[in-house]
Amino acid sequence: MSPRVVLVDDHELFRAGVRAELDGLVDVVGDAATVAAAVELIREQAPDVVLLDVHMPAGGGLEVIRRLAGEPAGVRFLALSVSDAAEDVIAVIRAGARGYVTKTISGADLADAVRRVHDGDAVFSPRLAGFVLDAFAGAAPAAAPEVDPELDQLTPREREVLQHIARGYMYKEIAQRLGISSKTVEAHVSAVLRKLQLSSRHELSRWAAQRRMLD
Amino acid sequence: MMQDMAATSRRRAGAPLRELRRDPEHGMVAGVCAGLGRDLDVDPLLLRIAFGATSLASGVGIVAYVLAWLLMPAAESSGETRTGALADAAGRTGRAAIEVAFGVGFLLLAILLTFRAVGLPFSDVLTWPLVLVAAGGALIWRQSVGGPPTADAAPAPPAAIAPAAAGAPQSRPAVTSRIGVGVTLVVAAAILFLQFTGALAAATDVALAALVVAIALGVIFAPWFVRLLSSLSFERAERIRSQERAEVAAHLHDSVLQTLALVQKRAGDPREVAALARRQERELRAWLSGARQRPGDEQRFVAALQAAAEEIEEAHGVAVDVVAVGDAPLDRDGQALVAAAREAMLNAAKFAGADSAPVAVYAEAADDRLQVFVRDRGPGFDPASVPADRRGVRESIVGRMERHGGEATIRSSPGGGTEVELVIERSTP
Numbered sequence: 135m136s137p138r139v140v141l142v143d144d145h146e147l148f149r150a151g152v153r154a155e156l157d158g159l160v161d162v163v164g165d166a167a168t169v170a171a172a173v174e175l176i177r178e179q180a181p182d183v184v185l186l187d188v189h190m191p192a193g194g195g196l197e198v199i200r201r202l203a204g205e206p207a208g209v210r211f212l213a214l215s216v217s218d219a220a221e222d223v224i225a226v227i228r229a230g231a232r233g234y235v236t237k238t239i240s241g242a243d244l245a246d247a248v249r250r251v252h253d254g255d256a257v258f259s260p261r262l263a264g265f266v267l268d269a270f271a272g273a274a275p276a277a278a279p280e281v282d283p284e285l286d287q288l289t290p291r292e293r294e295v296l297q298h299i300a301r302g303y304m305y306k307e308i309a310q311r312l313g314i315s316s317k318t319v320e321a322h323v324s325a326v327l328r329k330l331q332l333s334s335r336h337e338l339s340r341w342a343a344q345r346r347m348l349d
Numbered sequence: 350m351m352q353d354m355a356a357t358s359r360r361r362a363g364a365p366l367r368e369l370r371r372d373p374e375h376g377m378v379a380g381v382c383a384g385l386g387r388d389l390d391v392d393p394l395l396l397r398i399a400f401g402a403t404s405l406a407s408g409v410g411i412v413a414y415v416l417a418w419l420l421m422p423a424a425e426s427s428g429e430t431r432t433g434a435l436a437d438a439a440g441r442t443g444r445a446a447i448e449v450a451f452g453v454g455f456l457l458l459a460i461l462l463t464f465r466a467v468g469l470p471f472s473d474v475l476t477w478p479l480v481l482v483a484a485g486g487a488l489i490w491r492q493s494v495g496g497p498p499t500a501d502a503a504p505a506p507p508a509a510i511a512p513a514a515a516g517a518p519q520s521r522p523a524v525t526s527r528i529g530v531g532v533t534l535v536v537a538a539a540i541l542f543l544q545f546t547g548a549l550a551a552a553t554d555v556a557l558a559a560l561v562v563a564i565a566l567g568v569i570f571a572p573w574f575v576r577l578l579s580s581l582s583f584e585r586a587e588r589i590r591s592q593e594r595a596e597v598a599a600h601l602h603d604s605v606l607q608t609l610a611l612v613q614k615r616a617g618d619p620r621e622v623a624a625l626a627r628r629q630e631r632e633l634r635a636w637l638s639g640a641r642q643r644p645g646d647e648q649r650f651v652a653a654l655q656a657a658a659e660e661i662e663e664a665h666g667v668a669v670d671v672v673a674v675g676d677a678p679l680d681r682d683g684q685a686l687v688a689a690a691r692e693a694m695l696n697a698a699k700f701a702g703a704d705s706a707p708v709a710v711y712a713e714a715a716d717d718r719l720q721v722f723v724r725d726r727g728p729g730f731d732p733a734s735v736p737a738d739r740r741g742v743r744e745s746i747v748g749r750m751e752r753h754g755g756e757a758t759i760r761s762s763p764g765g766g767t768e769v770e771l772v773i774e775r776s777t778p
Contacts, residue, residue, distance in 0.1 A: 238668075240706075260709055264672035267713070271675060300672045301768070302709025302724040 137182040137252040141165040142172040142198060143214070144190045148237070152185065152214075155241030160248050169193055173201045180206040182252050185244075186231065188215035188222050199229045212251045214244075220265045228331050233257025255320045256327035263299035266330055288326060295322045371421045378452040381417045404459065411460055449491050450531070454484030478542040485534025488527055604632055624666040631659060650677040650687070650719065654712055657691040661708075665698035668707035675714035682773045685753040686719050692745040693723040693769040700767070701727030718774045726766040746771070 138161045143149050149165045156162055163179050166172035169192045176184060176198075186195035193200075195213055202209070211231040213223065223234050232251045235244065236259055247257040258266070270288050288296070291312075298308040305323075309316045372387055373380035382400065386393030403410030458480045543555065608629040615621045651673040658669040677683060690710070697708045706726040713720045742759065746769065750757040755773035 238707075260670065260672045260711065264674050264711070268674045271715075297711070297713070300674070300709075301711040301722040302670075302706075302726075307765075 136161045137248055138163045138179070139183050139185060139248055140172070140176055140179055140181040141185045142167075142190070142195070143185075143187040144168065145187075152241075152244070156245055156248075159241065159245035169197050169201070172198045176202060176209060177206060181209060183248050184209060184211045185214050185248070186211050186226070188213050188226050188234075194222075195226050195231070196229050199226070199231065204230075210251050210254075212247060212257060214239075220268075223262060223265060224269070224330070227262070227327070230331065232327065233259075234262045235259045236261065250320075254324075256323045258296070258299050258323055258326075260300045260302055263296045266326060267293065267296050267300065270329075288329070292322050292326050295319055296326060299323075371418065378414075378456075379418045379449060381414055381421060384421060385417070411456055411463070415456065447488070447527070450484045450488040450534075453487035454480050457483040475542075478538040478545070481534050481538035481541065485531040485538065488531030488534065600636065604636070605629060620666050623668075624663070627668060628663055631662075648679050650679050650683045650714055651712060653679050653683070653687045654690060654710070654721065657687055658694060658710055661691065661694045661698050665695075667698040667701060669694055669698070669710060670707045671710045671712065673712045673714070677714040677719060677775075682753050682755070682775060683719060685749055686721060686755065686771055686773050689746050689749045689755075689757065689771050690721045690723060690769075692749075693721075693771070696742065696746075696769075697723055697725035697727065697767065700730075701725040716775070718772060720773075721771045722768060723771075724766065724768040729761045729763050729765050729767050731761070731763060 136159070139156065141149055141152055141162060142165065143152070144167050146167065149167070153162050153165065160183075163181055164175050166175045169190060172184075172186075184198075186198060188195045190197075195211070195215075199211055211226075213226045213231045213234040214237060215222070215234070216237045227234060232254075233247065233256050235247050235257060239247070239259070250257050267288075270293075294312065295308060298311065303311070305316050305319045309319045312319075370384050370388070371380040372384040375383040375387075375393070377383075377397065382393040382396040385391070386396050400410040400414050403413070458476070461476050461479065608625055611625055612622050615625070651671075654673065655671050658671045661667070662669045679687070690712075694708060694710065701708060709722075709724045711722040711724075746759075747757045750771055750773070753773060755771065757772075758770040759767065760770070761767035
């Protein structure tokens with residue numbers, strides 16, 4: 135059964151384009167142009183996956199995730215944006231999106247990403263992988279005692295997987311190169327996503343702020 | 350009301366009818382003699398002597414001068430553009446106002462002295478206060494009537510507002526201070542008069558009365574004043590907004606609209622259209638983040654790599670996506686690495702073709718080493734089968750890296766794309 139998808143973007147042309155590209159690959163059950171309309175539509179349709187624009191008037195994708203606050207259960211978000219700004223992307227991921235792809239992605243790749251998010255995996259574009267590597271670069275900070283230090287750094291294997299994603303490899307190719315199964319690659323990526331969302335690594339916010347100044 | 354008067358006088362000044370005009374620009378006091386001289390074609394100096402002589406004789410000259418001043422409108426300076434005249438008028442009224450105030454004061458003093466000389470019964474109590482009042486009053490009137498009324502000018506398109514208003518902000522504080530001087534003079538005159546007449550003894554009464562009057566005036570003029578202030582700040586905000594809008598519009602016109610026009614023309618050539626869109630996207634992104642760009646960025650490793658990628662992208666119409674982690678200053682090793690990476694991107698763009706997925710470039714700058722991966726999804730090849738005379742790979746990539754103590758590894762398989770890995774260990778972190 136193909137996943138039921140809701141498309142949220144304030145550009146009508148873009149929505150039409152994505153609908154056309156996804157036609158037959160996934161089941162697009164509706165689209166919305168504003169934060170309020172999106173929240174209403176998602177509550178009503180309870181789709182499997184929401185393709186969410188990061189930049190919209192009145193708060194953007196972040197606000198949609200916040201307002202829904204986990205209801206209805208089982209809805210997964212995939213951020214879709216032209217923005218390269220690290221702080222926007224990281225903010226949406228930390229709010230709960232299962233991944234981030236840029237709008238230049240091809241229709242087939244996007245459908246693939248939707249299916250993967252539907253299956254509970256994380257979707258990292260090369261750029262997001264780069265952001266995460268950048269954010270987790272260097273030694274872990276002297277963490278506060280109540281913080282799980284595991285969350286504050288990547289394992290060498292996770293780092294390796296992320297580097298391959300950033301280098302433009304597909305999951306299958308990564309599995310082949312590293313001599314592990316595709317499932318293991320997905321597990322690593324999901325673990326990184328969890329760290330990204332749960333890490334209290336204070337560098338993460340400071341890093342995003344710095345990034346804003348440097349970019 | 351004052352603004353109405355100013356508008357009327359300007360309208361009159363613009364009328365085609367030929368009439369006598371003062372020429373404040375060339376005048377000594379108010380430009381009466383200069384204006385008369387110009388219109389009658391007589392040297393103003395002669396007229397000034399005549400006025401002076403008659404003034405000394407009986408005071409008739411002074412009366413005539415003041416009458417002429419009141420009756421003759423000021424001429425607009427000729428041979429200047431309208432905006433120039435406006436801006437100039439602001440400065441001129443400022444300079445002239447002080448002189449006019451002195452002039453009026455002295456003239457009145459002269460008149461009063463003349464009256465006394467003629468023998469009219471006249472008290473000294475009045476003389477100085479009257480002179481001060483005249484000078485202060487002249488200053489205030491001169492400012493309020495002569496100042497360029499910019500705020501209430503006929504609604505003009507944004508472009509026209511800017512030059513007209515340009516002269517106003519710098520003269521506004523000066524105008525205020527001159528009005529302040531005028532007011533001070535008048536108040537001083539009032540106090541002086543009270544002092545002479547002995548009324549100042551009842552200082553408390555006067556202070557109370559003055560306070561009451563001040564409060565009354567404040568209540569009367571407060572709304573007008575507040576409205577004036579808010580209209581000024583609104584006007585300024587509006588001006589800044591319209592300037593910003595004009596700047597953004599100019600940029601969009603030069604870049605995005607041009608590209609869109611080109612895209613429409615070349616609609617039949619998807620490769621060209623994609624290249625145009627890509628170039629425009631990059632340019633627009635650079636512009637949007639332009640405020641965040643720091644000087645010296647071109648001396649950084651990542652920036653140099655991105656510049657190389659853009660160059661390849663533009664020349665070959667293949668998208669090159671750069672993902673970078675960390676950054677480093679661009680030293681000799683970094684330069685060699687960027688040059689080798691550029692060669693690798695060039696190969697990728699050439700052999701991968703325009704229709705394939707973008708070339709992925711991943712760069713990692715750590716303290717101890719620089720690393721670049723260039724990956725394409727082209728047909729790929731068997732590295733062992735590359736002939737030894739292929740300079741591109743051998744010399745520009747492998748050779749260059751080795752000369753700088755680095756290493757180049759090429760992984761490729763037919764059908765699986767190609768990846769070039771470049772590493773340089775950094776001697777000095």
